[in-house]
Amino acid sequence: MTSPTPLHFHVPEPASRPGGKPDFSGVSIPKAGSVRRPPVDVPPEEIRDLAYSIIRVLNHEGRAIGPWVPDLAQDELVAGLRHMMTLRTFDARMQMAQRQGKTSFYMQHTGEEAVSCAFRIALGPDDMNFPTYRQAGLLIAHDYPLVDMMCQIYSNEHDPLKGRQLPVMYSSKKHGFFSISGNLATQFVQAVGWAMASAIKRDNRIAAAWIGDGSTAESDFHAALVFASTYKAPVVLNVVNNQWAISTFQGIARGGSGTFAARGLGIPALRVDGNDYLATYAVAKWAIERARLNLGPTLIEYVTYRAGAHSTSDDPSAYRPKHESEEWPLGDPVIRLKQHLIAAGAWSEERHKQTEAEVHATVIAAQKEAEAFGTLHSGGKPSARDIFEDVYAELPPHLRRQRQQIGV
Amino acid sequence: MPRMTMIEAIRSALDVSMARNDDVVVYGEDVGFFGGVFRCTQGLQQKYGVSRCFDAPISESGIVGTAIGMAAYGLRPCIEIQFADYMYPAYDQIVSEAARLRYRSAGDFTCPLVIRMPTGGGIFGGQTHSQSPEALFTHVSGLKTVVPSNPYDAKGLLIAAIEDPDPVIFLEPKRLYNGPFDGHHDRPVTAWARHELSEVPEGHYTTPLGKAVTRRAGEAVTILAYGTMVHVALAAVEETGVDAEVIDLRTLLPLDLETIVASVAKTGRCIVLHEATLTSGFGAELTALVQEHCFYHLEAPVMRVTGWDTPYPHAQEWDYFPGPARLGQALRDIVETR
Numbered sequence: 006m007t008s009p010t011p012l013h014f015h016v017p018e019p020a021s022r023p024g025g026k027p028d029f030s031g032v033s034i035p036k037a038g039s040v041r042r043p044p045v046d047v048p049p050e051e052i053r054d055l056a057y058s059i060i061r062v063l064n065h066e067g068r069a070i071g072p073w074v075p076d077l078a079q080d081e082l083v084a085g086l087r088h089m090m091t092l093r094t095f096d097a098r099m100q101m102a103q104r105q106g107k108t109s110f111y112m113q114h115t116g117e118e119a120v121s122c123a124f125r126i127a128l129g130p131d132d133m134n135f136p137t138y139r140q141a142g143l144l145i146a147h148d149y150p151l152v153d154m155m156c157q158i159y160s161n162e163h164d165p166l167k168g169r170q171l172p173v174m175y176s177s178k179k180h181g182f183f184s185i186s187g188n189l190a191t192q193f194v195q196a197v198g199w200a201m202a203s204a205i206k207r208d209n210r211i212a213a214a215w216i217g218d219g220s221t222a223e224s225d226f227h228a229a230l231v232f233a234s235t236y237k238a239p240v241v242l243n244v245v246n247n248q249w250a251i252s253t254f255q256g257i258a259r260g261g262s263g264t265f266a267a268r269g270l271g272i273p274a275l276r277v278d279g280n281d282y283l284a285t286y287a288v289a290k291w292a293i294e295r296a297r298l299n300l301g302p303t304l305i306e307y308v309t310y311r312a313g314a315h316s317t318s319d320d321p322s323a324y325r326p327k328h329e330s331e332e333w334p335l336g337d338p339v340i341r342l343k344q345h346l347i348a349a350g351a352w353s354e355e356r357h358k359q360t361e362a363e364v365h366a367t368v369i370a371a372q373k374e375a376e377a378f379g380t381l382h383s384g385g386k387p388s389a390r391d392i393f394e395d396v397y398a399e400l401p402p403h404l405r406r407q408r409q410q411i412g413v
Numbered sequence: 414m415p416r417m418t419m420i421e422a423i424r425s426a427l428d429v430s431m432a433r434n435d436d437v438v439v440y441g442e443d444v445g446f447f448g449g450v451f452r453c454t455q456g457l458q459q460k461y462g463v464s465r466c467f468d469a470p471i472s473e474s475g476i477v478g479t480a481i482g483m484a485a486y487g488l489r490p491c492i493e494i495q496f497a498d499y500m501y502p503a504y505d506q507i508v509s510e511a512a513r514l515r516y517r518s519a520g521d522f523t524c525p526l527v528i529r530m531p532t533g534g535g536i537f538g539g540q541t542h543s544q545s546p547e548a549l550f551t552h553v554s555g556l557k558t559v560v561p562s563n564p565y566d567a568k569g570l571l572i573a574a575i576e577d578p579d580p581v582i583f584l585e586p587k588r589l590y591n592g593p594f595d596g597h598h599d600r601p602v603t604a605w606a607r608h609e610l611s612e613v614p615e616g617h618y619t620t621p622l623g624k625a626v627t628r629r630a631g632e633a634v635t636i637l638a639y640g641t642m643v644h645v646a647l648a649a650v651e652e653t654g655v656d657a658e659v660i661d662l663r664t665l666l667p668l669d670l671e672t673i674v675a676s677v678a679k680t681g682r683c684i685v686l687h688e689a690t691l692t693s694g695f696g697a698e699l700t701a702l703v704q705e706h707c708f709y710h711l712e713a714p715v716m717r718v719t720g721w722d723t724p725y726p727h728a729q730e731w732d733y734f735p736g737p738a739r740l741g742q743a744l745r746d747i748v749e750t751r
Contacts, residue, residue: 195485198485232479398578
């Protein structure tokens, strides 16, 4: 026997890095309208190919084509466009507020607005989301007050979470928005548990789990899939693949599975153009219907792109080509829906500009109102007394002693 | 009144809780059809159906993670981790999620959840079936930690834990499941049947969380113990003839500091006893509290008698276990200190 070649350690690398040319040749994108739409009770093994394709509705001209064209009226689409524009403007204002020192931290959605905004419209009012930090569209598209979101970001005296949470870690049971942890993947499995409870109680409500491409590497993702598939839990398992986990490209978490949708333990899996509002809505609706009909979980991979930084604490030019976001082949969700509405004769450049101005005015008015309640370092603050509340339902003796020490 | 082992008392607590409240669900590895490896859930699936008592995949983070979602939904899950030693994959869910949900959502979402785990050694379980990780839970704000020492308390405390609005870690000393073990491993096993605290009412009652109980009144020294160590303490006191007061803490957090302080103020001496490793163990907290609150009453340094700072060995189990001989020596030493 000849002596073997020494082993080689493999570390995946993205197609290009800073200084290089953006390269998305590895992202294979089928034509809009080309992927079939199976019935919701399809046996999972018959749609394995859908985990490797991308469901798309909007074509290059902005026309909606194919079997996945959703049943959405034009005014609903206009409302959807407005939600995305509101989220984008909200992001811009809060990003700036962070730079001005009004809060410690912020995380933008730029490029990913369609995913959470469209999903919320497909979901029922009493269903429950277990979101990550980049799904504020679930709140905005459900009419959660912008002022309350901002007060949370500012940790001011009107903060619904009493200053306890990092900015953007919202919580609102009433709006079907579970408290965000900040630890990754932990909530993916909790959503499955919530859905199991709904089935145990013979309820009609379903749960939606959310996770990013990077955190699918966590063991909780695997646990969630095992529990969801074992108990056929009424849950939609959403993986938002925005290509980048801070500085780490999606290939590090994906391993050899080809796509994230393909990692589903036999759970029906769909892969969708996450920058296509119509396709995202249609796929979400399909999965939600499946869950509601007691047919069990669906795994959805939203193929999108994080156009901005991960958070206010990183600079993407340090880990990816400068103009990569402009080269992203699935375009921008706001521009694509706008183009579609114009092509359908329901919108115009003029109306868009006017809406932009209205949205801007609304967000700025909300910001003014929120700042009147204080920002992180000035104005009204939550009380130091609040530190000790809600650790338990009732204040135990040792916390009472500590509260006395702090003198409140 | 019927007599029960600790296993039967725990099963009775689950049964009573499930009968009273449809929202109580019970699951874990081997918990459903088989009734648990220690048989604490035996018969519950047959009685309440598979949707309220069922088998779970071997995934502790999945078991705890789904239970948190269920609790947030409004159920009252009482789940089993087969051995406390298997808890570590679920630790993130316990610490970062269950413990903080009420706090971080300002009371919008809550987590009324009980996590039962067999703990402690004495069954030749080696390092993976013998650990006592209570300090890993008492260190976490938002959790309550309970350790019963007998069937009567086990049932009352477990029902109280299930009815509690916050997450409770319920540690069951597995060496006590079938009898009041006092550390004399070389003597015949004693059954619960002859112990007064094996008289357990069949119906509903609660033993309040956060309340210690004095098992033996004494004047010379206070022994702070919980779980198996309560029985070790009583044996050592009898064998040495030292007039010690033995306090069974029952709940480690919230802690009944009042009972501890009243006792040490009276005796002026204190030994802290636990099976877990010494360094940063719960005994360190007890020692610090006694020092803070009873300093001017103390006539001797507070002593700790605990497991060694090593993994729990297999063959040398009884060299590790802080039995009556080790405690007896400490008792003789501390009463002689002037």
